[in-house]
Amino acid sequence: MKHAYIFPGQGAQFTGMGKELYETNDKAKQLFEQANEILGFEISKIMFEGTAEELKQTNVTQPAVFLHSVIQFLCLENAKPDMVAGHSLGEFSALVANGSLNFADALKLVSMRAKAMQKACELSPSTMAAVLGLDDAKVEEICNSITEEVVVAANYNCPGQLVISGSHKGVAIACEKLKEAGAKRALLLPVGGAFHSPLMEPAKEELKAAIEQTTFAEPNCPVYQNVNAQPFTSAKEIQKNLIDQLTGPVRWTQCVQNMIADGATKFTEVGPGSVLKGLVGKINKDVEAESVS
Numbered sequence: 001m002k003h004a005y006i007f008p009g010q011g012a013q014f015t016g017m018g019k020e021l022y023e024t025n026d027k028a029k030q031l032f033e034q035a036n037e038i039l040g041f042e043i044s045k046i047m048f049e050g051t052a053e054e055l056k057q058t059n060v061t062q063p064a065v066f067l068h069s070v071i072q073f074l075c076l077e078n079a080k081p082d083m084v085a086g087h088s089l090g091e092f093s094a095l096v097a098n099g100s101l102n103f104a105d106a107l108k109l110v111s112m113r114a115k116a117m118q119k120a121c122e123l124s125p126s127t128m129a130a131v132l133g134l135d136d137a138k139v140e141e142i143c144n145s146i147t148e149e150v151v152v153a154a155n156y157n158c159p160g161q162l163v164i165s166g167s168h169k170g171v172a173i174a175c176e177k178l179k180e181a182g183a184k185r186a187l188l189l190p191v192g193g194a195f196h197s198p199l200m201e202p203a204k205e206e207l208k209a210a211i212e213q214t215t216f217a218e219p220n221c222p223v224y225q226n227v228n229a230q231p232f233t234s235a236k237e238i239q240k241n242l243i244d245q246l247t248g249p250v251r252w253t254q255c256v257q258n259m260i261a262d263g264a265t266k267f268t269e270v271g272p273g274s275v276l277k278g279l280v281g282k283i284n285k286d287v288e289a290e291s292v293s
Contacts, residue, residue: 002082004264005097006280007069007090009250010062012273013055018068019048021075031071031103038107039063058192062089062114063107069093069271070103072292076270083231083264085224085255087276088155088196089113091245097270098219100238105214112210116203117246121193123202128154128165128191129175133184136162136253142177146170154196156253158282163189165197196249204246211243229254231262252276256283268292 021028022044032044046054047064055061069086070093073079079097086094092110095101101109131139136153139162143151149170155163164174171194175186193199216239222231225241227248232238256267256279267289269276274291281289 001265002259002263003080004083004085004259004267005073005079005081005094006084006267006269006276007073007086007093007097008065008269008271008273008276009086009088009090010065012271012275013047013061013064013068014272015048015050015052015055017047017064017272018044018071021068021071022048025075028071028075031074032067034104035063035067035107038104039111043067058114058118059111062117063111065089065272066093066107066110068293070096070106073097073270074103076292081221083222083224083259083262085252085259086226087252088226088245088250090271090276091223091226091242093271094223095216095219095238095242098221098223100216100219100223100235101214102217109207109210109214113203113207113246116206117195117200118192119206120200120203124167124193124199126150126165126167126194126197126199127171128163128189128194129171129186130189131162131164131175131178131183131186133160134162134178134182138181139164139178139183142181143174145177146173149173150194150198152197153249154194155250157250158253158279161279161282165194166199167194196245196247198247200246204243207246208243211239214239224255224259226250226252226255229258231258252279253283256280260284260287266290
């Protein structure tokens with residue numbers, strides 16, 4: 001019986017996130033103040049009182065979700081994960097939870113990642129779409145058949161729910177073909193660009209240098225990483241996989257399946273929302289899943 005801790009990604013943000021934690025926990029208050037100092041602006045104020053529009057700003061969204069998740073985890077009593085994983089951005093939270101990264105270094109990387117991704121989106125206007133009700137293999141086959149444009153399978157969220165990513169034209173062509181192939185739905189997502197696709201290459205290059213200059217420690221438990229869903233305990237391998245994550249897919253379904261195969265019987269989602277708890281239930285209804293927000 002093993003306990004897995006999982007951490008959400010971008011899109012889980014909401015106004016008021018982390019406020020109760022800040023007001024009721026001295027350690028949390030200290031960490032939020034430290035974060036404001038590191039980032040050079042009062043992110044805590046935007047998290048607690050900002051509008052949905054302000055929270056959607058790239059330089060805010062990713063650090064905000066990271067901070068809520070990590071500060072929540074660091075304030076939990078007796079949190080001893082046997083394994084961790086995070087969805088996209090959530091992988092950085094997972095790496096603080098298992099001791100691979102310290103709080104300050106991880107926050108700096110997350111902030112840099114957000115800005116680099118924003119720049120890449122501006123260089124190549126692009127998008128993502130959610131595809132429901134088709135086999136992963138069929139979605140991959142259709143994406144691979146579109147050679148004149150960039151479009152790839154990006155987020156394997158749960159069986160029958162896969163997100164594709166690419167150029168506007170590539171995603172539009174794919175959506176038509178996917179519907180013809182029997183997808184229940186293929187709908188565009190309100191995102192800034194084609195995350196987890198080759199179009200994020202400029203951001204990957206920018207982040208690569210920063211990740212390579214950051215000290216990673218040997219973790220105290222395995223992290224199941226997005227790019228290949230395998231467990232890693234080597235700081236060097238974790239570092240490399242984190243670099244590849246920006247242009248590689250988020251294999252969330254496979255991460256959860258592999259964690260269960262390796263003995264996970266309980267999943268605790270830490271951070272804003274409960275999306276991952278829901279996905280775990282869809283991947284395997286027999287394991288226990290809870291969320292702590």
